[in-house]
Amino acid sequence: MPEAPTFIFGRMRKPVGGCSVVRMEEPLGLIGRRPGVRVHLEDGPIRLSLHRPEERRIFVWQRPIVRWPADAALLRGLLQHGYLIVHEMDDWPEHPGYAGNGFIGFRGVHAVQVSTPPIADFARRFNPHVGLFPNQLATLPPRRPAPARDEAVLFFGALNRTADAQAILPALNRVLAARPQVRVDVIHDEAFFRGLATARKTFRPLCAYDVYRQALADADVAVLPLADTEFNRAKSDLKFLECAAEGTAVLASPVVYAASVEPGRTGLLFHDADEFERQLLRLVDEPALRATLADAAYAHVAEHRMLAPYAEAQWAWYDGLLARQEELTAELLRRTPELVG
Known part of the structure; x- marks a missing residue:
């Protein structure tokens, strides 16, 4: 009928x-x-x-x-x-x-x-x-190959994450000092951008969704910090899905993302600033690790999250x-x- x-x-x-x-x-x-x-x-x-x-x-x-x-x-x-x-x-x-x-x-x-x-x-x-x-x-773009370049591009772009991001900023600045080949691309969060102790950084204000997705696609690693708050615990894992779709490896907080990211297979997690620093150094130093994580995350989303x-x-x-x-x-x-x- x-x-x-x-x-x-x-x-x-x-x-x-x-x-x-x-x-x-x-x-x-x-x-x-x-x-x-x-x-x-x-x-x-x-x-x-x-x-x-x-x-x-x-x-x-x-x-x-x-x-x-x-x-x-x-x-x-x-x-x-x-x-x-x-x-x-x-x-x-x-x-x-x-x-x-x-x-x-x-x-x-x-x-x-x-x-x-x-x-x-x-x-x-x-x-x-x-x-x-x-x-x-709804859709997945074709899986993109890892870019052939000497630098590593980090991405941070989100609403209502300023306090969460400030907690990892000193550790990130230590990585930037130790690894001058790292560039950081920031969308929206001006306070986080100003706090980055490097000249190798770019900033864009809040932008259209397709511009945001392209910025993800142009990055090697996305940083996804969330403090353990009532507000954050209600969030979804959408950013992990978007990163997976664009071939970008994730370094994420366990809040929200522990249920989605399989550590060492589809991404990396960090529980404090020291672990964030160690894991980020791994991702910067090991392009093969980034590619392996990104490939597995893409396959996971293709099979389970459409x-x-x-x-x-x-x-x-x-x-x-x-x-x-x-x-x-x-x-x-x-x-x-x-x-x-």
């Missing part, structure tokens, strides 16, 4: 890094290839007139800061237009906009989809209907929610009585 026609409106946040690509554009793009499924993605004004009368309707809302009572009309409008409302969340929800508005962005929707177990546990405090869909890669089967699971979850939409709407209104009326 053919599936009922379905319209998915993906309301993305303004692009920052690759979060809209990985969490919205790629999975919903794959789902939109199904017969009878139509997807519309945008980061502009929310228009409630894009669906067709015969279509089931899903509104996937990426990281919304829902303000009460300012957004009451929007939530009610979505319900009146027959949308199943799904909150997409892939970061720790510590923004004051959530708590300050009574977490209505979690309570006042039909369901919440998230990227990691800690975020799932948080969301279940306010909504029992939580789908966990870890970050995956998006297609996960997008199928995400669609099955949506389809199941739509089958219960009337029941879930009644539950939503009991959970969020301020929306009634």
